[in-house]
Amino acid sequence: MTDTGGHVGAERVTEAVAHAVATLRTGVDRDWGAVRAGRVDWNCLETAEHIASDLIAYAGQLAGRAQETYIPFEIHLEDGTDAEGALQVIETGGALFAATLRTTPREVRAFHPYPFRSANREGFAAMGIAEVLLHTYDIAEGLGLAYEPPAHLPEHVLTRIFPEVQPGPDAWRTLLWATGRGELPGRAPRTRWRWSNNLVLPTERLTLQGVTPAAAAxxxxxxxxxxxxxxxxPFDGTREAAGMTIKAYEAGVHRPEFGLxxxxxxxDGRAIGGMGFHGAPDEDGRAEVGYDLAESARGQGYATEALRALSDWALARDDVRSLCATIEPDNAPSQRVIARAGFARATVEEEQAYGEAEPGLRLYVLPARP
Structure with a gap:
């Protein structure tokens, strides 16, 4: 199979940088050091330096395979650098970052603090694109320039690192709203925000990799x-779960840590199945899990291993008090998986608390440990 993921991110970074530089180059006759960049606390030259610094820093994180913290380096514009010089540094940073994305393997993750202390090449690409789009907007606002990137660029960012943000009718204005730079009808202004890279849970033989809205679609x-x-x-259940993820995302109720x-x-880096939640915990802290594996991966303990890890992670949270799963009575392999993971057939009281399982299905429950 051809691995094109790094190339897609690289192409989007290259496009974002080229479009931004073309816009900002129309304002190089101004003294950027004397003009504040929109709503941020930097002037336009400092903001341009920040864009370039982030692009090169993200390239460094991936190339250096940083795991615990940021690699300890940073860049600065030389004294006396003007607007045209700053744009050349942004172009250089974009080229270095795009080259790194193209050569970084799919499974590489590097340190980034928010929210789960790592990101893959797709996450870093989306963060880099976000830095370019948003801070170009800031500089353009300060200089009085019109700027709007191609719609697929903010959509690329939203569907990868803003999974909790309900899509709006316009991706660019939705991203501006999501980052405190604009308004959307019917939505309260945002004064604080963070993007969100996907959660990854490791086990001895597997990694459980959170699925972004882009991947789910x-x-x-x-x-x-x-x-x-x-x-x-992937097996049919994984595709169905992906469809559930998209419905939740479009409805604005998606919580990525309780997704697929x-x-x-x-x-070998091969994907073998899907596992996750049917939604966020209810008001009583109950959440439902589901899973499936490709047939070639069954019978080797993978599902049990993954379910134990997912259950331990969930029940360690303050907002989860118990987990449940529903299984067909004649699905003996799945019943063995659920039993090995510590779930037990629901009692009458538990069925009443959860609501009886759908007709023809059995309910299994795993309560939080005392």
Missing amino acids: DLATGGTGGFDWVADG FVLVRRE
């Missing part, structure tokens, strides 16, 4: 979601 429509699947994957995860083998 691709999976739901027959694609790979950017994963390298075994020959007989793809199970990826450490030994």
Whole structure:
């Protein structure tokens, strides 16, 4: 299978930089050091320096495979650098970052603090694009220039690192609203914001990789979601779960840590199945889990291993008090998985608390440990 994920991110970074520089170059006759950049606390020259610094820093994180903290370096514009010189540094930073994205393997993750202390190349690409788009907007606002990037660029950012933000009718204005730079009808202004890279849970043989709205949309429509699947994957249940993720995202109720995860083998980087939640915990702290594996990956303990890890992570949270799963009575393999992961057949009292399972299904429950 051809690994094109890094190339897509690189192309989007290159496009974002080229469009931004073309816009800002129309204002190089101004003294950028004397003009504040929109709503940020920097002048336009400092903001341009920040864009270039982020692009090169993200390239450094990926190239250096940083795991615990930022690699300790930074760049600064030389004294006396003018606006044209700053744009040349942004172009250089974009080229270095794009080259790094093209050569970084799919499974590489590097340190980034928010919110789960790592990001893959797709996450870093989206963060870099966001820095370019948003701070170009800030500089353009300060200089009085009109700026609006191609719609697929803010959409690329929103569907990868703003999974909790409900899509709006216009991706660019939605991104501006999401980052405290604009208004959207019917939505309260945002004064604080963070983007969100996907959660990854490690086990001995697997990683459970959180699925972004972009990946879920691709999976739901027959694609790979950017994963390298075994020959007989993904199975139908994973595609159905991806569709549920998209519905929640479009409705504005998606919580990514309670969405879909793809199970990826450490030994070869191949995706073998899907596992996750049917939604966020209810007001009583109850959440439902579901899972499936490609047939070639069954019978090797992968589902049990993943379910234990997912259950331990969930029940360690303050907002989760118990987990449940519903299984068909004749699905003996799934019943063995759920039992090995510590779930037990629901009691009458538990069925009443959860609501009886759908007709023909059995309810299994795993309560939080005392």
